[in-house]
Amino acid sequence: MDKKEDTLLNGQFRFKLLPDGTLDKSKVFCVLCKGEFNYHRSSSSLTYHLKAKHPGVAATLDGGGLRQTTLQQFAVRGGPLTRVATNKITEAIACWVAKNCRPVNIVEDAGLRDVIREASGDSAYHLPARSTVMSRIETLYNNQKAIKQRLLEQAPYIALTCDHWTSASNANYLGATAHFIDDNWCLHSFALTVSKSTERHYAEACAQHIQAVTQEWNIEKKITTLGTDSARNLTAAARLLPYEHLPCTAHSLQRAITVSLADSGFDAVLTKCRKIVGHFKHSPANARELNQQQVAHKQKEESLIQDVPTRWNSTLHMITRIQQNKSPIEATLSQQNSKIPLLTEAELGKLKKLEELLEPCRYVTETLGGQHYISCSVVLPAFCHLFRVMEPSDDDTVNIVRFKKAFCEDLAKRKENSNLTWLKNATALDPRFKDLKCLPKSERGEVWSSLNNLLKEDRNAQIQGAQTTGEAPQKKRKMSIFLLASSDSDTDDEAESIQSTLDRYKSESKTDMDECPLQWWSKRRDSYPRLEQIARKYLSTPATTVPCERLFSLSGHIIQKKRATLSSSNVERLVCLSSWLNAQQPDKEGCFCSGDDCGTFGDDGAKNYSS
16 A cells, blocks of 8 residues: 555545455545545546645645656755745745835845745745736835825825935936825825926926826825925926925025035135045045054044035034044044144134034934924924024134024025915914914914914815705704813804814913824814814924935935936836835824934923923
């Protein structure tokens, strides 16, 4: 009975043994479940039984019979991968390529193939073809896009940020991101498109491109604000669209810094800094000697930083790094007998003062650039803090006074050209800043009047909507006076009800700076059903276009180096998928921000912004 001719399908079935000791060649039984079957010289029905009842054994079947084991497969520790396992690996590779913006041709990498072979124990494994991976990525993209579309359908208000940029292959793209707060007061921020544009970036063309994006996602009637940088074509395009325009606050702040540095007399010392950095940046030998001196001085090995006008805070990083490496730099230049002039003590003191001026600007820029917490309401408190920091004092040198004066004048102009009405309303609707101490007392009443008008408009819109649909207005209840303390209930005098709603909100205790406004409103949305709708509209707007500019930098400098390897036809799928797959998930309280990303500013920031 142990002979090979007495079995079928590699011993999975045996012929039935008759009482006289002979074999019945028309009957077989399964050695796994003892099931009996008729046999007529065809094993197709037997193979079907294995696939249906014993899939683990049947996974090696091929075309109705068992695939013959090769010597290579015989030597594999775990045997060949099943079809299910192979599909899972293919799905994982497609997800990895999309999530980390890897080039699709990475599936042709022999090293990746060897890693998977070693990890799986299947030395015969072959990577999927590029067309297979792209097909899986397209399916993944369509599935994820459908999820995002459902979220957008449920959002009443959506803020948009847009930006143009050029890839390493000199191709122009429009990037767009959407931002909104859902019914559970979770802040969502994700990419909508990274589409290639071939026409010249005139204002009309930019406006049409942006409009096409909103139509594709069916959100053109939900857009509240359009955030762009200070480029003239995008600013002009925003005027052609029926949306509120919110200029990027970070761009305005960094531009004010650039203008102030040019007019304050720091050019000479900064030029010397750039020469020192260039001496070590352009020569690997010089950089290596600097690292040796850093080790000798028991300091961290690190390269110097060159400032770039278009790179935010790079001037601050340059002078900070030079001051930290003062001794190693002097020792290296002295050892080389270099003619590069060293910084004097007076110049080092000037850099120290400049560093103290630029540090608050860096702090504000990075704070406003977040996309997982509310930032629009922080703009005016942050500006107030900067104006206070830049007030001249008796101890300031001439250069410092000139910098502060130029900075305040330039930033004040840019502040006036921003959407102040929107920023003021957002500040008032943030429970951390609703005392409006960042505004002059003469302007605070106008803000509350504006919110009063917004509530009236919302009420009128509800009445008109009810009349259009034929629904009867909500009946007034005699007990509404007892519910006034907990909701925006209708009263005989609607204006009085709206004002009492604002008065109740204003009388609420001001929250600490470390409390998330999203969670605050989530707990009180039933108390302010109409006001919280307006709050969702204003607080969902980002203060900057940084989320849009991050589309091609989701994984830092690694992806930046991969730009040239991404073909234009796959950019949108890969970058959007990377944005979607890397998005943060809500925590147990339904908030997408956590810890330091919850819109908090630390002890110093809390004191500065709340005072």
